[in-house]
Amino acid sequence: MSTEWDGIEGVEGWRAKLESLLGEAEALPANANVQTRLKMNRRLTDFQLRSTPNSDDILELDAIAEAARAAVIKAGIDERLEGLAEGSAALARFTKQLRQRAASLEADARSLRFERADKAVQSLTDTIRTVRDLIDTLDAAAEDDLVKKSERLITTLQNFRSEIERPA
């Protein structure tokens, strides 16, 4: 089976082949299909593996082929990274919209779970218990204790008020 490397002889033969490959690599369009880039990478690799003999001239051609091969790959990666960057702003915008919907659903779920009513009942119960404690304290305990319990009562009443005043 014949290959594109058959019949190439001498430094001039390999130089001509490399010039042809470099021309094709340069002509690759921006955003070239990945398969096209992979094929060009393969051919520039094969050039280096098959070029003979390993004289200084040939090694110089190999170095040029390697630089071209690396550039073919790098351009392919850069193009794709640019493609990713182009979509980021729109993605962030739509994600923000979705999070707003999620927040609204979470509020609805809390309402469906009667969380506010639960908290109001709990808060009211705590308030009443604190008032009772205070009444007990007034009967017998020291003044310090009375201050502490009064502070607790105020806090509990504030909590209760904020619970009731908070919009659903």
Place this chain on the structure above:
Amino acid sequence: MNRLLRALPHRWRILRCLLLALAVPLPTGCGALPDASALVDSAWSIHAAVRSAGAAVEAELRRYEEDGEAARRFAGEWAVRIDSVKGIAEYAGAVQGVVEASGRTRERIAALAGGISGLAGAAGIAMPPAGIVAVTTEAAGIVLEQVNRIRAAKSLEEAMGPAQEAVGFICARIAADLRTTDEIVQLLEADARSRLQLRWGDEQAYRQQIEEARRAVFRLGAPALEPANQARLRELDDLLAATGERHTLYEDALRAVEERTRSIREVIAAAAGAVEAWPSAHAQLRAAIASGRSLNIAAAMSTVVEIRDLVQRMRDL
């Protein structure tokens, strides 16, 4: 009939009245809302796959380029994708939260009634007898269960309708970006393979010459058995054995590149398939909620286990 009704315990009479009242058709959402947990599981498995595949691609980019510039650029852009898929998973969780909240109304009413009894006890208010409280709670549970289902269905319709566009855009974009990332992996694999072949090229060429010389001896046919040719074969075998260890190192390095990139590409392909199916499952769920019919989207989201396995395999490499 009236005598019979009077004979019924009081609580059952209340319940009967309520059930008759509830027999009047309600506008929508009277049945249990369809379970959305498969949608949530799928979104979180896509999130895990997108995050893990991204980390693996970033690691490959660091292998490719010493200064790490491409890896940094990729990581920055990919973080937006990870956050978007997380946004989808959180949204799916919120949808399921509404479904669950609507489905446990009776338990919550019972808990609330317990709280009110506690409150009454603390305040020293005499509550009605336990039987009356129980029947009232049960009745309230039945009514509020229906009300909550309607409220939940309305809430979901209002959120999921406008969300469909965002879901569609995000999923299509993520699927396209996964394909782009798959191409980056193909380019990285080709580059790594080329570099290995070029680094080991001379040694591999030498080994190929030895193998070609062996084949040439065997092609001789019967003369290959002559002592001189046998000695030549032994000499060639010794040369092959001498280069064997280096050849194994080369093949192992090639295989490692192949395995790493193949596992990344498998995770990417599975995630892309799942993310492409997501908007359709979301639309099906939305339609089922709107029409009040049941729906099993678990089958449509069956890639969850596959994705988990692939992600684990990739991490193990």
